[in-house]
Amino acid sequence: MPMTAPKLLIVTDLGLLRAYRRELTPKGTPRLELLDEIHIEDAHRRVQDGVTDFAGRRAGSTRSSSGAPMGDAHNLKLELRRRLVKQIAGHIARLIRHSQEETVWLAAPREINHLILDELPQNLRPRVEVNLARDLVKSEKCELIESFPRPELWIKPAQGAGNRASAGS
Numbered sequence: 202m203p204m205t206a207p208k209l210l211i212v213t214d215l216g217l218l219r220a221y222r223r224e225l226t227p228k229g230t231p232r233l234e235l236l237d238e239i240h241i242e243d244a245h246r247r248v249q250d251g252v253t254d255f256a257g258r259r260a261g262s263t264r265s266s267s268g269a270p271m272g273d274a275h276n277l278k279l280e281l282r283r284r285l286v287k288q289i290a291g292h293i294a295r296l297i298r299h300s301q302e303e304t305v306w307l308a309a310p311r312e313i314n315h316l317i318l319d320e321l322p323q324n325l326r327p328r329v330e331v332n333l334a335r336d337l338v339k340s341e342k343c344e345l346i347e348s349f350p351r352p353e354l355w356i357k358p359a360q361g362a363g364n365r366a367s368a369g370s
Contacts, residue, residue, distance in 0.1 A: 205352050208330070209236075209302040211293055212337045212345065213309050213317070215285045216241050219338060220296050221345070223306070229353055233342045239292055243285060286313055290320030297325050304330040306349050308337040 207224040210233065217240055221233040289309075297305055309317050311334040318326060337348055 206304070207302050208304050208306050209296065209300045210306045210345065210349065211296065211308070212340070213289055213293070213307075214336055214338045215282065215289070215310075215313060217338050218289060218292055221342075222302065223346075223349075225353055231346050231351065231353070233345060237296065241285060241288060243281065243288070282313075283316075286316045287320050289313075290317050293317065294322055294325055297321075297328055304328055306331040306333075308333040308335050308345075308348065310334070310336040 205225060207222055210221040210223045212219050212221075217238070219235065219239075220237040222236050223231055223233055226232055293305075293307070305328050307314075307317075307329050314332065314334040318329065318332065321329070331350060333348065335348065337345055340348070
């Protein structure tokens with residue numbers, strides 16, 4: 202049974218990040234060991250909780266409309282999302298730097314996956330070997346193992362076999 206090097210497997214969404222070490226048992230079956238779990242508190246706060254009026258009170262409704270223009274709440278949500286993505290990318294970068302594993306497998310929801318990759322430092326991006334645009338953060342370990350590739354099952358051609366087959370064509 203071919204052995205593969207351990208992997209750093211990271212699953213995240215805007216509120217939770219889990220990092221696992223993926224390695225093979227002596228029998229060749231994959232197993233996951235939880236290395237770190239980070240709850241991102243800012244993701245669980247409402248935009249209204251951080252918005253106040255000039256005197257430090259919450260923005261209340263006025264006679265004509267709600268206190269602030271509708272676009273302001275939208276912009277605040279986008280800014281919060283941008284900050285959360287940057288925070289997540291920072292955690293991932295730290296995990297990669299301190300990891301003994303050479304390669305990283307990442308899963309994040311489609312809406313933020315590419316944003317997280319863009320925020321990672323340029324020198325760490327090549328270490329992301331597998332990238333799934335899926336929300337797997339609440340998945341059980343067995344589902345995570347099934348969702349990612351199983352390189353230990355890939356059949357590798359015998360040395361020189363590929364050369365002989367191509368020589369006859």
